[in-house]
Amino acid sequence: MSDLELQGKTALVTGASKGIGKASALKLASMGANVAVNYYSSKNEALDTVKQIKSLGVDSIATQANVGKLDEVDLMISEVTNKFEKIDILVNNAGIIHDGLLLRMSDDAWANVIDTNLNGTFYCSRAAIKLMFKSKWGRIINIGSVVGLRGNVGQTNYSASKAAINGFTFALAKEVATRNITVNTITPGYINTDTVEVLSDKQKEAIMSWIPMQKFGDVEDISNMVGYLASNSARYITGQTISIDGGMAI
Ligand code: NAP
Numbered sequence: 001m002s003d004l005e006l007q008g009k010t011a012l013v014t015g016a017s018k019g020i021g022k023a024s025a026l027k028l029a030s031m032g033a034n035v036a037v038n039y040y041s042s043k044n045e046a047l048d049t050v051k052q053i054k055s056l057g058v059d060s061i062a063t064q065a066n067v068g069k070l071d072e073v074d075l076m077i078s079e080v081t082n083k084f085e086k087i088d089i090l091v092n093n094a095g096i097i098h099d100g101l102l103l104r105m106s107d108d109a110w111a112n113v114i115d116t117n118l119n120g121t122f123y124c125s126r127a128a129i130k131l132m133f134k135s136k137w138g139r140i141i142n143i144g145s146v147v148g149l150r151g152n153v154g155q156t157n158y159s160a161s162k163a164a165i166n167g168f169t170f171a172l173a174k175e176v177a178t179r180n181i182t183v184n185t186i187t188p189g190y191i192n193t194d195t196v197e198v199l200s201d202k203q204k205e206a207i208m209s210w211i212p213m214q215k216f217g218d219v220e221d222i223s224n225m226v227g228y229l230a231s232n233s234a235r236y237i238t239g240q241t242i243s244i245d246g247g248m249a250i
Pocket residue numbers: 014015016017018019020021038039040041042043065066067068093094095096116143144145146187188189190191192193194195196
C-alpha cells in the first residue's frame with residue numbers, strides 16, 4: 001500500500017460526520033482520495049470532517065441525506081457527481097440501532113433500522129455501481145456487525161439488517177467480479193464510538209466477557225481495513241466478511 005495511491009479517486013462515505021465513518025473518510029483522504037462526507041443530522045460535525053479532510057490536501061464536500069430515502073440518495077449522488085464526476089469508492093457505513101425485545105418492538109423501530117442499515121446500502125450501492133461500471137474500477141466496502149453473525153438480545157432488527165448485508169455482499173461481489181469492482185463487508189465488534197459510550201458499566205462488563213481480547217476496539221482498527229480494502233493491495237479480495245472484533249465472533 002503506497003502513500004497517496006488513491007490520488008484521483010473519489011470516495012463517498014455515508015455517515016461520516018462521526019465515529020467509524022469519519023475515521024474512514026480521513027483514512028481514504030490520507031491516501032489521496034477526494035471524499036464526499038454524507039451526514040444526516042450532524043451538520044457541524046460533518047463540516048468539521050470536511051475541514052480535516054481538506055487540511056490533508058485533497059478536496060471534500062459535505063452532503064446531507066437520509067440514506068434510507070431513495071429520493072434523498074438520488075440528490076446526494078447528483079451532488080457528489082456534479083462536484084467530482086464519479087464515485088470510485090463507496091463506504092456504506094451509516095447505521096443506527098433501535099433496540100427492544102421482539103415482543104415489544106414497534107413497526108417503526110423495525111422499519112427505521114432496516115431502512116437505514118439495509119435499504120440505504122442498497123440505494124447507495126445501486127447508484128454507485130453504475131458509475132463504477134463506467135470507470136471500470138470500483139470498491140464497495142460495507143460496514144456490518146458482529147451482531148449480524150451471532151445475534152444479540154434486543155437487536156432482532158439490527159441483527160437482521162446486518163446479516164442481510166453479508167448476503168448482499170456475497171451476491172453483488174459475484175455480479176460485478178469481472179468488472180474490476182470488489183465488494184466486501186467489515187464486521188466490527190464493539191468499537192469506542194458514541195454508540196458504545198451510552199452503554200452502562202454493567203452492560204460493558206457483560207460484553208467484555210464475550211471478547212477474548214478483553215477490550216473494545218478503536219475507530220482506526222476499522223478505518224485501516226477500509227483503507228486496505230480500497231487499495232490496490234486488496235484487488236483480489238472480494239465477497240468477504242472480515243471480522244475486526246478482538247476475537248468476539250470466534
Ligand atoms: P455513530 O458514531 O453513531 O455514527 C453514525 C453515523 O451514521 C453518523 O454519522 C450519522 O449521521 C449517520 N447516520 C445515521 N442515520 C443515518 C441516515 N439515515 N442517513 C445518513 N446517515 C445516517 O456510529 P458508529 O458507531 O461509528 O457506527 C458506524 C457503523 O458501524 C454503523 O453501521 C454501525 O452499525 C456499525 N458498527 C458499529 C459498532 C460500534 O461498536 N461502534 C459495532 C459494529 C458495527 P448524523 O450524526 O449526521 O445523523
